[in-house]
Amino acid sequence: VSLYENYADEIASLIERGTLRAGDQLPSVRQARATRSVSASTVFQAYYLLEARGLVRAEPRSGYYVLPQAAPAPRRSNPKPGSRRVAVSELVFEVLGSVKARHIAPLGSAFPSPTLFPLEALRRAAAAGMRRLDAWSTVDDLPPGHEPLRRQIARRYLKLGMAVTPEQIVLSNGALDALNLCLQATTQPGDAVVVESPCFYAALQALERLNLKAIEVPTHSASGLDLEHLARVLERRKPQAVWLMTSFQNPLGSLMPEDKKRALVQLLARHQVPLIEDDVYAELYHGSQAPLPAKAFDTEGLVLHCASFSKSLAPGYRVGWALPGRYAERVARLKLMTSLSGSIPAQAALADYLQDGAFDRHLAQMRRALKRQQEQLLTAVERHFPAGTRMTRPLGGYFVWVELPAPIDALALHQAALGHDISLAPGPMFSARAEFGNCLRLNSGHPWTPQLAQAMATLGQLAAAQQHRGTALAGETQG
């Protein structure tokens, strides 16, 4: 074992034992040489090795910092079996409402910071796009929608290797509209629909609104829905549809590997059950390569793939789309029936913006920001939250799912946090039966500020206080 390996192991063990914690800076080369009598090259080699092991991160012109890693991932979910009428809306609206005030730390927000988007470039594109519209566009652009934008969207799928034509795309008022239309296109009131556990609350609300029943299937925090469990549900329960977020799921951040996506599509094809694929975070991968959606493996038109520009480019424009496969005509008709069409000026603005490479340059910048912010948030969880806390470390998107040690109650923590002007998204929002009472979803989509740092420290204190009260109470009960 060489000198530098020895030195690296020593630091690794300090990290493991918690002496060095997430966010701490490693000694500078000068300090290390002074205190340890090692050469600069030994220090550098040791730090490179620690970086390669994923224990530390180099910050240009600053030094090396310990990465968050001690907390294990949350356990696979284990929802109670059976389908269920849904009623999560009250809690969801309460939490959403709490995020609207600007002085509240937006850890419970569902959106990335609006400052991450190229608003000025979009305004210019809107002006140019609207000049190009002629008067008859209001008729021409009825569903499936503005053709130049559908062409630009198809081009992006082609770059992923997917053969998508503009004719297969139906534009919508954001992905949520597309998802609701796809759900209606595939179900009747009273039907059962498979969802993840935990599950994006808007999916639960859509089921509630359309009088559908939720079958919650266990979901791994890293790799998504449990396919063996799904196979059994398909055999026994005959659901009419499956609604999943296959890449960077909300709230877990899980990413289903490509092989698993292929297997999922094949499994559903055998049962002829449609998959509604909510894919709004795919562009926000932190690594170097875009994940393929399940739609890429769909040969039968059974995948209704939905996405939008709301999370990646233009929040508030409400421009999304569906690739509904064999349900395309039905979805376009439902769009006509429910709101006639999307907003044409917004569609024209995005068609103009997408013509050159600006979107990819913006995305590269946004991905770097999201990756950095996630690290800052994870570091803060590790630093401030009670021992025994588990958390996800998603490879994309801007959510972190935190599992708190018993007896901490997320709803009580949510109430206490609001008293300190801090929002969070408590776990029961993400379940048809109020499970995940000890979990939170935290938003890492906002640039790190002293206010956020303070909010995370306060959250950690509030959680610890709850834990102590809970333990004391349990002690009294036993005594």
Added chain:
Amino acid sequence: VSLYENYADEIASLIERGTLRAGDQLPSVRQARATRSVSASTVFQAYYLLEARGLVRAEPRSGYYVLPQAAPAPRRSNPKPGSRRVAVSELVFEVLGSVKARHIAPLGSAFPSPTLFPLEALRRAAAAGMRRLDAWSTVDDLPPGHEPLRRQIARRYLKLGMAVTPEQIVLSNGALDALNLCLQATTQPGDAVVVESPCFYAALQALERLNLKAIEVPTHSASGLDLEHLARVLERRKPQAVWLMTSFQNPLGSLMPEDKKRALVQLLARHQVPLIEDDVYAELYHGSQAPLPAKAFDTEGLVLHCASFSKSLAPGYRVGWALPGRYAERVARLKLMTSLSGSIPAQAALADYLQDGAFDRHLAQMRRALKRQQEQLLTAVERHFPAGTRMTRPLGGYFVWVELPAPIDALALHQAALGHDISLAPGPMFSARAEFGNCLRLNSGHPWTPQLAQAMATLGQLAAAQQHRGTALAGETQG
């Protein structure tokens, strides 16, 4: 009886007997003096009198023209009793699809000509409005929506004498979205909803989509829904909601007088049944005064009033709103759940446009155009359609409802007309049970052109040919 009255009576009788027909020019003063030896002042007085009686119209620097008036109004509808599951969509989509090609004469269109709107001024307003948006507007403007626009809308109601505040308004993706949300806010699958007969097809489609049953109530072509009949339905059938277009109804063009609107609201209040009021044509009155909506008489928050800018200002922007009364919070939540929010740039554009008097100037011009175009269309119906044809003469909007003499079949006429590149909206589109087989809705929202004149002549010929074939067939059957 004076000379000029004699002369006026003589001309009136020529009009009555069909010698002078709609669109014909009256003799010039010079011709009248030459052929009748009357003074210029006698001719003028006679023509003023005829104009006052509504028989002719003065065209500046051109002369006097006979107005269409021989055709009586269509009879009050008499739908079969009972509620009914709805299935009109196939026909509706076929007809809507036929209107998309620009070479088709758009007599079946649901929209006014896009050339009637101030597109350039809207583009400038969009640029100004978007400059005013800050990044956080995407969060601030979640439902109920962009506050500056809600303020402008409230101002317009104040001008009508209605006390509306911005807080009572929920913005939507056009009126159709608002109507669908209001329908969902007031009903559960399986409920029965009162609609007009004939009825706007999108209302029937909304009922179909939400598994609701339609109770069709007889409707007068001039004054709207039969209130006595409604009173009996409320007693016996306990509908959960009533959905009406109280001003310039689609397709009849009927305008419920203010007293009747007040009585309607009082009747529904006694039964505590909500009224969904679709009021998208109110701004398009042809006379000098805006009709008040039923909402103006609502003291209990039971009227869910819906409107938009799509027909009056900005088609394709998809900006509408609801005043849902006591259902406001529920409607805002449904908006959040189904599509998160409307398009914020479009809302900001209209907020900017509405700041000064431009909208009222545009409306004044548009109302004049619609009134003129209606007259041209009515004249063409009278000139070219078979004897026995009845038609409405709405006081606003851009639809004319035509009742054809037996045995003409509107669906067959629709098919024949498509073969001549002419679209029309056949009566069965407007009924849950395919009634109105001998009726058509014609669109007078497009500037009169030689193509439209030719299309109307062709339609008249096709109708006459059908009538002859039908009569011949009946003769054979009897013989």
